[in-house]
Amino acid sequence: MAKLWGGRFKKQTAPAVDHFHSSISFDWRLYPYDIQGSKAHVRMLGRQGIITPEEAQALEEALDEILADIEEGRVELSEGAEDIHMNIEAILIERTGDLGRKLHTARSRNDQVALDTRLYVREHIQLIMAEIRRLQQTLLAKAEANLDVSMPGYTHLQPAQPILFAHHCLAYFHMFQRDWERLADCLERANLCPLGAGALAGVTYPIDREMVAGELGFRGIVPNSLDAVSDRDYILEFLSAGSILMMHLSRYCEEIILWANPSFGFIELDDAYSTGSSIMPQKKNPDVAELIRGKTGRVYGSLMGLLTTMKGLPLAYNKDMQEDKEALFDGVDTVLSCLAVFIPMIETMKINRDAMAEAASIGYLNATDMADYLVQKKGLPFRSAHSLVGQLVAYAIDKGVNLEELSLAEIRAIAPMVDGDVYEHLTVEGCLAARSSAGGTAPREVAAALQRAWTMLEEETWENPGRGGVDRCKSCGSTG
Numbered sequence: 001m002a003k004l005w006g007g008r009f010k011k012q013t014a015p016a017v018d019h020f021h022s023s024i025s026f027d028w029r030l031y032p033y034d035i036q037g038s039k040a041h042v043r044m045l046g047r048q049g050i051i052t053p054e055e056a057q058a059l060e061e062a063l064d065e066i067l068a069d070i071e072e073g074r075v076e077l078s079e080g081a082e083d084i085h086m087n088i089e090a091i092l093i094e095r096t097g098d099l100g101r102k103l104h105t106a107r108s109r110n111d112q113v114a115l116d117t118r119l120y121v122r123e124h125i126q127l128i129m130a131e132i133r134r135l136q137q138t139l140l141a142k143a144e145a146n147l148d149v150s151m152p153g154y155t156h157l158q159p160a161q162p163i164l165f166a167h168h169c170l171a172y173f174h175m176f177q178r179d180w181e182r183l184a185d186c187l188e189r190a191n192l193c194p195l196g197a198g199a200l201a202g203v204t205y206p207i208d209r210e211m212v213a214g215e216l217g218f219r220g221i222v223p224n225s226l227d228a229v230s231d232r233d234y235i236l237e238f239l240s241a242g243s244i245l246m247m248h249l250s251r252y253c254e255e256i257i258l259w260a261n262p263s264f265g266f267i268e269l270d271d272a273y274s275t276g277s278s279i280m281p282q283k284k285n286p287d288v289a290e291l292i293r294g295k296t297g298r299v300y301g302s303l304m305g306l307l308t309t310m311k312g313l314p315l316a317y318n319k320d321m322q323e324d325k326e327a328l329f330d331g332v333d334t335v336l337s338c339l340a341v342f343i344p345m346i347e348t349m350k351i352n353r354d355a356m357a358e359a360a361s362i363g364y365l366n367a368t369d370m371a372d373y374l375v376q377k378k379g380l381p382f383r384s385a386h387s388l389v390g391q392l393v394a395y396a397i398d399k400g401v402n403l404e405e406l407s408l409a410e411i412r413a414i415a416p417m418v419d420g421d422v423y424e425h426l427t428v429e430g431c432l433a434a435r436s437s438a439g440g441t442a443p444r445e446v447a448a449a450l451q452r453a454w455t456m457l458e459e460e461t462w463e464n465p466g467r468g469g470v471d472r473c474k475s476c477g478s479t480g
């Protein structure tokens with residue numbers, strides 16, 4: 001196939017080069033955005049008198065037909081035409097001749113590809129944000145259905161203090177809220193239109209960039225033409241927010257893997273979200289959680305890869321930047337596919353409340369409470385109380401019992417100021433209720449936090465910036 005840019009060349013590119021620099025094998029995914037952008041562009045060209053309104057109309061119709069034909073698999077995209085932009089333009093020219101040759105007036109592939117990827121990022125950020133909302137609702141429902149379930153809280157993965165399972169759910173709710181807000185914030189910056197920057201320096205035609213931006217639902221234009229075609233920070237921001245989201249998913253998966261281990265026995269994964277072993281008949285493996293933990297590395301890799309690709313590039317466009325797409329697409333695919341299985345895995349996992357409560361009642365998780373008792377009821381300095389309770393714990397370990405199983409006489413032998421009222425402070429319920437500081441695990445605090453979380457989700461109004469109107473999001477204040 002003759003190259004659309006072939007005028008100044010005397011020889012064909014080597015077949016190996018055709019293959020090497022072609023991006024159609026992956027950037028074909030940009031076709032709907034490319035056509036959407038081209039339609040807005042020709043409409044503007046027509047309105048500005050750069051082409052006639054009839055030509056604009058005819059080009060839009062031809063582009064619509066190409067869109068339908070690609071969707072129905074009626075056209076073949078070719079490696080020889082390099083990328084999705086030139087494939088579509090070549091098909092257009094093949095079908096409409098000189099009319100099609102006007103499409104690329106006042107435009108470069110450099111602002112075109114920046115536009116397409118921004119449109120792609122904008123749409124997919126919103127898909128991911130919607131999935132995060134679904135996940136947050138799942139977490140709140142899980143918390144609500146298990147409001148009275150206690151479990152051990154850990155530090156260093158060693159039993160630390162009792163917590164409510166719902167408190168743990170809410171911890172992740174807030175992490176995912178920040179992930180959502182990071183994406184909303186990234187969306188705001190991505191939602192500017194680069195078209196009209198031309199190759200790098202602007203164009204010589206009387207174009208109307210604001211009109212194109214408005215037609216495509218952007219909140220404005222990228223102000224500087226060099227910047228518009230040469231930065232990919234909106235992709236890096238997306239991959240960065242996606243990496244943090246994956247890190248959160250991965251940590252939760254790590255906990256699920258532990259909880260599903262029979263030594264913990266805190267949860268049972270639904271059969272639909274676990275797998276068996278080819279040799280060991282008894283096994284029920286948390287493969288889904290492991291795979292999400294594993295796939296987290298891919299998204300980090302995409303982020304690192306693109307950061308490295310970009311770091312030495314002089315302004316403006318460089319072909320290196322074609323490497324942005326596989327990173328972006330793989331990042332989006334990975335995040336969405338992980339969320340699609342993570343959410344129902346959480347939804348369907350069975351909470352073994354007895355195993356969780358049992359684990360919260362052993363392992364001296366009430367030792368801090370005994371020290372706090374000595375401070376609050378007996379006036380000891382905390383460090384002294386800590387030391388006495390440490391001795392009591394050592395004694396109880398030797399005897400093989402819990403702290404609350406020691407007799408008052410045994411306790412007094414080490415801490416003579418203790419009275420019989422100490423025991424009510426040592427129950428799991430007592431430990432939980434006492435942690436009533438703001439954001440703590442006391443049941444009343446958790447119930448109120450759960451209510452606030454539901455309200456936060458309900459009050460949100462999020463307008464899709466790609467489909468008309470840019471509204472301010474009530475919960476995070478960002479515009480899209």
Ligand code: ARG
Pocket residue numbers: 023027083109110113317319321322323
């Ligand atoms: N396929 C190219 C890319 O993704 C499109 C832009 C090409 N521009 C150019 N001047 N060669 O980066």
